[in-house]
Amino acid sequence: MGPSRDRRARKACGVRTRWHTVDDGEFFCPDCGGDRNYRRRTGRRRLVVLGLPVLPRGAEDPVVECTACRGHFAPGALDHPTTAGLAAMLSEAVHTVALVVLAAGGAEARSVRETAVEVVHAAGFPECTEDQLTAHVGALGSGREVLAELELHDKLAPLASQLAVAGRESLLLGGARIALADGPYTGREREVLAAAGRLLELGAEDVDRLLAQARTPS
Structure with missing residues (x-):
C-alpha cells in the first residue's frame, strides 16, 4: 500500500x-x-x-x-473580563474609592470634592458632578462608612487578580490624592485607604510607601 x-x-x-x-x-x-x-x-x-x-x-x-x-x-x-468589561470595572472601582474617602469625613471640604470629581472624570465618568458624589454619600445614611466599605470590597476584590501592580497602585494613589486635598490624612482616611490596599493585594509596606508618595508634589 x-x-x-x-x-x-x-x-x-x-x-x-x-x-x-x-x-x-x-x-x-x-x-x-x-x-x-x-x-x-x-x-x-x-x-x-x-x-x-x-x-x-x-x-x-x-x-x-x-x-x-x-x-x-x-x-x-x-x-476573564473583556477589555471593555475591565475598563468598566476599573472606572467603577475609582468611583467607589472616591466615595469611600468622602464618606470618611472629607465631603465637607470643597477642595476634596473637586479633587474627587477630577479623579472620577479621569477614570471614565466625565458626567459626574460634585452634587452627585455628595448625594451618593448622603444616601448611604448613618451607616455610610460601613456601607461604603462593603461597596469597596465588591468593586476592588475582583480587580486584584486582573490588574498589574502599577494599575492597583494607581487606583490607591487616586484615593490618596482625594484624602490629601484638605490637608494631612485623618486617622479614618488612613484606615479606609489601608483597607483598599489590602483588597488590591498590596502589602502594608507598599501602602505606606504610596501614601507617602502621594504627599510629594509631582
Missing part, C-alpha cells in the same frame, strides 16, 4: 468529534490577545469507518472556541 493510499485509509477510519454550540458571546481570547466572539461547545466522539459513524466513543470536555483563531480553551476562559 503506497503513501497516498495510507492517507486515504486514515481519513476514512478514525475517531471524529461532532461539536454542538451551546451558546455564544464575546470574550478575551488568550491567543488573539484581544476581545473576540466565542462559541461555547460540547462534543461527542464517534468511531468513523469509511466516512460513516459506527460506535460512540464518549463525550469531549466542553470548550470555548474563538471564532477568529479557532483556538479551543477551557470554560474558565470566560471568567
